[in-house]
Amino acid sequence: EEIVARLSYHWAPAHQSAIFCEEFAKRVNERGEGKIRIETFPSGQLFGIREIMGALSSGAVELGGVVGVVSFPPVDKNYNVEAMPGMFKDFAQLRRFFQEDETGQEIWNGVLKRTRTQFIGYNPTGPYMTFSAVRPLTSPEAFVGLKARYLAGIERPRWSALGADAVSMPTREVYTALQNGMIDTFNTVPAAIKAYSWWEHVKYGQLPFLFHADAFTLANQAWYDDLPDDVKQILLEVGAEIGAESTKSIMEFSTQVLNEFEERGGQVDTLTDEQLAAFTKVDDEKVIPELGDFVDANVIEAARAFVAN
Amino acid sequence: MRPIITTLIRINTAIERIVIAVGALIVAAMVLIVFGGALTRYATGIGFGVAVELPPMLMPWLVFPLAGVLLRSGSHIAVDFLPEKLGGGGLRVLRAVIALIAIGAGATFVIAGWDAASLFRDIGQVTEMEWEFPIWYIYLSFPVGFAVLISFAVENLLLALTGLDDTGGGDSAGVHAVTE
Amino acid sequence: MVAFAIGSSLLLLFLAVPVFLVFGVGSSMVAIVGLNLPWSTLIQVAFGAVTKQVLLAIPLFIFTGLIMLRSGVARRLVDLALALVGHWPGGLGIAMVLTMGFFAAFCGSILAAITAVGTIMMPEMIKKGYSRTFTVTLAAAAGLLEALIPPSNAAIIYSSLTGVPVSHTFAAGVFPGLVLMAVLILLVLWRCRDMTREARVSAAGRWSAFVQAIPGLMTPFIILGGIYGGLLTPSEAAAVASIWAIIVGFTIHRELKFAAIWSALRDTAVTTSVIFAIIATATFLSVVLTYTQAPQHMTDYFVGFGANEITFLLIVGVICLILGTFIEIIPVFYLTVPIFMAVATTLGVPLEHLYIVFTAFAGLGLLTPPVCVGLYTAAGVINLSADKAFKELPLFLAVGILYGVLMIFIPGLTTWLPSLL
Ligand code: NA
Ligand code: NA
Numbered sequence: 001e002e003i004v005a006r007l008s009y010h011w012a013p014a015h016q017s018a019i020f021c022e023e024f025a026k027r028v029n030e031r032g033e034g035k036i037r038i039e040t041f042p043s044g045q046l047f048g049i050r051e052i053m054g055a056l057s058s059g060a061v062e063l064g065g066v067v068g069v070v071s072f073p074p075v076d077k078n079y080n081v082e083a084m085p086g087m088f089k090d091f092a093q094l095r096r097f098f099q100e101d102e103t104g105q106e107i108w109n110g111v112l113k114r115t116r117t118q119f120i121g122y123n124p125t126g127p128y129m130t131f132s133a134v135r136p137l138t139s140p141e142a143f144v145g146l147k148a149r150y151l152a153g154i155e156r157p158r159w160s161a162l163g164a165d166a167v168s169m170p171t172r173e174v175y176t177a178l179q180n181g182m183i184d185t186f187n188t189v190p191a192a193i194k195a196y197s198w199w200e201h202v203k204y205g206q207l208p209f210l211f212h213a214d215a216f217t218l219a220n221q222a223w224y225d226d227l228p229d230d231v232k233q234i235l236l237e238v239g240a241e242i243g244a245e246s247t248k249s250i251m252e253f254s255t256q257v258l259n260e261f262e263e264r265g266g267q268v269d270t271l272t273d274e275q276l277a278a279f280t281k282v283d284d285e286k287v288i289p290e291l292g293d294f295v296d297a298n299v300i301e302a303a304r305a306f307v308a309n
Numbered sequence: 310m311r312p313i314i315t316t317l318i319r320i321n322t323a324i325e326r327i328v329i330a331v332g333a334l335i336v337a338a339m340v341l342i343v344f345g346g347a348l349t350r351y352a353t354g355i356g357f358g359v360a361v362e363l364p365p366m367l368m369p370w371l372v373f374p375l376a377g378v379l380l381r382s383g384s385h386i387a388v389d390f391l392p393e394k395l396g397g398g399g400l401r402v403l404r405a406v407i408a409l410i411a412i413g414a415g416a417t418f419v420i421a422g423w424d425a426a427s428l429f430r431d432i433g434q435v436t437e438m439e440w441e442f443p444i445w446y447i448y449l450s451f452p453v454g455f456a457v458l459i460s461f462a463v464e465n466l467l468l469a470l471t472g473l474d475d476t477g478g479g480d481s482a483g484v485h486a487v488t489e
Numbered sequence: 490m491v492a493f494a495i496g497s498s499l500l501l502l503f504l505a506v507p508v509f510l511v512f513g514v515g516s517s518m519v520a521i522v523g524l525n526l527p528w529s530t531l532i533q534v535a536f537g538a539v540t541k542q543v544l545l546a547i548p549l550f551i552f553t554g555l556i557m558l559r560s561g562v563a564r565r566l567v568d569l570a571l572a573l574v575g576h577w578p579g580g581l582g583i584a585m586v587l588t589m590g591f592f593a594a595f596c597g598s599i600l601a602a603i604t605a606v607g608t609i610m611m612p613e614m615i616k617k618g619y620s621r622t623f624t625v626t627l628a629a630a631a632g633l634l635e636a637l638i639p640p641s642n643a644a645i646i647y648s649s650l651t652g653v654p655v656s657h658t659f660a661a662g663v664f665p666g667l668v669l670m671a672v673l674i675l676l677v678l679w680r681c682r683d684m685t686r687e688a689r690v691s692a693a694g695r696w697s698a699f700v701q702a703i704p705g706l707m708t709p710f711i712i713l714g715g716i717y718g719g720l721l722t723p724s725e726a727a728a729v730a731s732i733w734a735i736i737v738g739f740t741i742h743r744e745l746k747f748a749a750i751w752s753a754l755r756d757t758a759v760t761t762s763v764i765f766a767i768i769a770t771a772t773f774l775s776v777v778l779t780y781t782q783a784p785q786h787m788t789d790y791f792v793g794f795g796a797n798e799i800t801f802l803l804i805v806g807v808i809c810l811i812l813g814t815f816i817e818i819i820p821v822f823y824l825t826v827p828i829f830m831a832v833a834t835t836l837g838v839p840l841e842h843l844y845i846v847f848t849a850f851a852g853l854g855l856l857t858p859p860v861c862v863g864l865y866t867a868a869g870v871i872n873l874s875a876d877k878a879f880k881e882l883p884l885f886l887a888v889g890i891l892y893g894v895l896m897i898f899i900p901g902l903t904t905w906l907p908s909l910l
Contacts, residue, residue: 006780045779045827050437051537058428060530074434074444114432147354153439156358167350168358170542172654173722180719332758333751336548343549343728347721364724365540368765371548372539375762376509384763385507388815390859392505407506414514421517421528425536428529447540451532 003036003231005223008052009065010044016191016253017215018042020123020246021065024217027238036231038063057115059220066117067125067215069152073294075114078107080154080294081303083128085210085283086276088307091124091247094212096306103302118224120217121239126189126250127209131198134184137206138269140282149174149186157290161282174198189213190257191250199261207270217242314467321464324457325381328374335371339364362438369447373454380411380461401469408466415459422451494519494777502815508860509763512770512820516777524780534776535769542724543649544768547642548761549727550597553708555753556731557595558605560738560745562705565698566591567609569706572698576689579681581617582627585610586673589631593638593666594709595730597645598760599818599855600866602635603628607870618684621873626856626881628870629863630889631673633852636818637666637845640712640723643818643852646768647844650826655723656716657907661841664902665849672892680884704737717910764819771823778824784831791832798838802897805829805843806850810890813854817862821851845903849893856885 007025011018025038041047047055052064053071066072072079081087081097088094098108112119130137137143143162149169150156159166167183171192177183178201187210193199217239224232258268271279288300346360379385395403426448435441468474498515502508520526557563570584570591577583588606596602607628614624636643639659648655690698712730715721721729738745778784791801805825812821826847833843855863858879868878896902 039782041779045784046776047534048537051533054425054429054432054434054533055530057432058425058527058529058533060526060533070437074437074441075432077441116432150358153358156439165354167354167356168361169356170361176656176719182719329755329758332762333754336552336754336757336761339545339548340552340728340731343545343724344732347725347729351720361542361722365542365545368539368545369536371758372762372765372769375758376766379759379762379766380507384759385509386763386767386817386860386862387505387507388502388859389505391503403505406504410501410504410506410514411510414510414517417517417521417528418513418532421532424527425529425532448532448536451535 002034003227005036005038005062005219006041006046007038007063007065007217008041008044008046008055008061010047010049010052011065012043014195016246016250017065017123017125020242020249021217023245024121024123024238024242027241028234031234031238032231035228036234053115053117056117056218056220059223061220062223063120063217063219065123065215066218067213069125069213072111073154075111076107077293078295078299079111080291081107081299082214083152083154083211084291084295084300084303085158085287086208086280087303088212089208091122091212091214091251093307094214095122097303101302101306103299104306107299112218112221115218116221117218118221119239120219120235121241122243123215123217123246124250125213125215126191127212127254128187128189129209130185130187130206131193131202132185132204132206133178133201134203136204136267136269137185138271138275140278143185146184147182149177149183154291154294155187158283158287161286161290171196175201178202190254190261193261194257199264199266202261203266205258205261205266205268207268208276310467310471311473314464314471314473317460317464317467321381321461324460325378328378328457332371332375335367339367358439362436363440366436366438366447369450369454373450374457376454377415377456377458377461380458380465401472404469405466408462408469411462412459412466415455415462418455419452419459422448422453422455426452493523494774498774499815508816508820509766509770512767512774516770516773519777520773520780524777526780530776531773534772538772539765539769541649543645543655544765546640546645546655546723546727547597547764548757549724549731550595550640550642550645551601551760552753552757553727553731553734554592554596554598554601554605555756556734556738556745556750557592557705557708558601558608559749559753560734561742562708562734562737563588563592563605564609565702565742566705567606569698569702571687572690572695575687577678578686579677579684580687581610581614581619581684582624582677582681583674585614585627586631586634586670586677589628589634590638590666590670591705593635593641595640595705595712596635597640597642597727599632599635599642600862601760603632603863603866604870606631607867611867611871615871617687619681621871622878622880623680625864625867625871625873625878626885627673627677628867629855629861629878630885632855632863632867633848634666634669634673636848636852637662637669639663640727642764643822643848644844645723646819646822647826647847650822651830651840651844653840653844654910656910657841658844659713659716659723660906660910661844661903662848663906665845665896668895668902669892672888676884676888704741708733767820768823771820775823775827778827784828787828788831788835792835796832796836798836799897801832801836801838802843802846803894805846806893806897809847809850810853810857810893813851814857815854815860817854817860818848818851821854822847839900839904841907842900842903845896846893849889849896853886853889853893856882856889 009021025040028038055061056064069083097104140162143164146164148159148164148166150166156166193202342360342364350356426445429445429448434444436444494515498511501511517531567588570587574580574583592602592606611624644658648658708730712726715726864878
């Protein structure tokens, strides 16, 4: 008998993560050969970005697209370590921390266990960087007096430390806010400045990337446990393939968008070691001590030790 | 029967007063928080996420406890074609049927609401705000709200079965406290 | 399965079960028994639906309207309208339409607008010999202006369902609202041409009425200026407007009392609960529809049948008209928007245009029995039995349907203003 699974995700059809969700379903359906069929529910028509975790936990859907920084910190705040500026240099290092480091494993396994979910594969959101509409961001002083938009609370201590005024604002309001000068700077993925046309107002970008935001395909644990082994195998195998392809693709796409941004007259400044050190100093002295509400000190320490090796 | 109904009506009247007062206070909080958020942002350039995120989180505690209370005053939107055609006994039967349906639906949603609240308590999920608190505190509004609904539906059922309110019997003070 | 949900819902509706329970019972049975979903799913989706950020503007705009009524602002707007058009044929009726239009520019709730303006205007009209049925029906019909002229709760809900920015849905309603005002004014001019006219108000009288109405007339500028200037979100605009109304009521008109604020808060809580209870349970039904992939099936059907924009919108109009007889605008949106949005996108119909067609036709449901909350509310204001008001219905329905068809065939009325944003 054919097993029918519902895969719900919030991304709009044109979004890179949505394309890979569809590709995931397509390959599973092909290889499942009538044993399993995945029906997809895109654009949050079933569950939104903040609702999907609960839906997976209760079994309202069998599979779901989950954004780590949105859905995991409400269950274990220490997952916020992912979003700490400059902590992990790429997706591979970030993922290894959660898979190989003892403290990382504890966070990762704890979240999946409490939410009764099974990891199927990666489908990342992308690398975050800082953009500005008014001036190049090559020194901490450049931020003084800027009006900064933040989405997650964890971003706020850094804006304050840099001397910027932070405003919380949903994504749909960013374009207008840039247009009328209500905000000057914010962190986002390169794809977003193109997708939302923010680059009409944004003029400067800062590299290296601040952090890498991961997203996942997860399954309801009880449902997964009851699957025949060959079906589990197919899900994990396709999950791994999609994980590798989507990660590569999102990084390439980010580079491509930044190139287009420069062609349009935008400026991307890659910080020199010296400039980077100035930011690291601010982070160490002013930002990290303020992050106690977001990440425990021992977790920050463990992550630092992990990346140092 | 009459003492039971009278007691239930007293209890429900007290619930009604509390729930409406809480609802009014939540609306006041919404107005002040949203206004205050806009004002601080305008005055200082600093915007607080809590001013944006907290007010919608208050909505379930405003809506669900009141939904049951409003059964009493008939404030809910309904098709009243049939009630207007029926009189006396027929109308009482219809009111009893509606009350029974409300009790059945209320019981289903108390269980479903309790399931949801327990789920989020077990997961340990907190709100995604700068000011964190367990999200099941909000989910609790569903079982509480629908329990209130059952209490008011039982009152309606008993009144329909006994016809007490038709004869002016019972302490029906507060029955028409909510008029829209 | 869907047929069962719809069938049982219609039965419960007929039995006079409150609408929010009707949606709850029918669709939860299908979800639990038919789709084998965990019970808590229903609660999770209802939670998601009622805590949507954008919907917060609804109670805030209701509160603004109630404070405007209690602050003496509504009364002064009526006086201004009377000073401007009172001497025209059917002047009082036209003044009511005009005031409803003013009031619509800061109030989000149709029923609050009907109550606020109707309470002042309707007794006056009846005193001057306008028929009670005409007065009631006109007040209910003019209530639809409230949903079209921004700010509007219907627009906010449509935005929350479609993802169209509220500023765009608001802008889409401006010209259709003005056209509806013109249509209603023409209707009154023709229907009341034999009524005794009021005396013309002197220029000085007009000026004084205008000065008195200034605080009220400023409110739309605060709301729309705040939103379109990018200074305020719709919810913030509503909160600012309500605080403004309180200030006006205390310091300028000096008519507001603390007790009146408390009663406005209570009434807002009650109205909000009535609306959001329906939103919560109507979401159950849309979940059932989504799980059964009804939107996709419907899209396939329309595309297969070769529907073009016009035929699609005409069908939408008919469906909204039928649904609107039983339920009001908000649940109609929850039932149909998720389905028809997919079709509209496929056929290339702008979502703002779809919004106006939905509102025009579902809005006629304010008048059509058996559930005609607009008519009930207006009739309630003057203690008239609603079924006595049905006499004028054919005329208003004919005009309303013509208006809706006009909105289908002239998309520019709807899409031009949002396209400038
Ligand atoms: Na309006
Ligand atoms: Na109707």
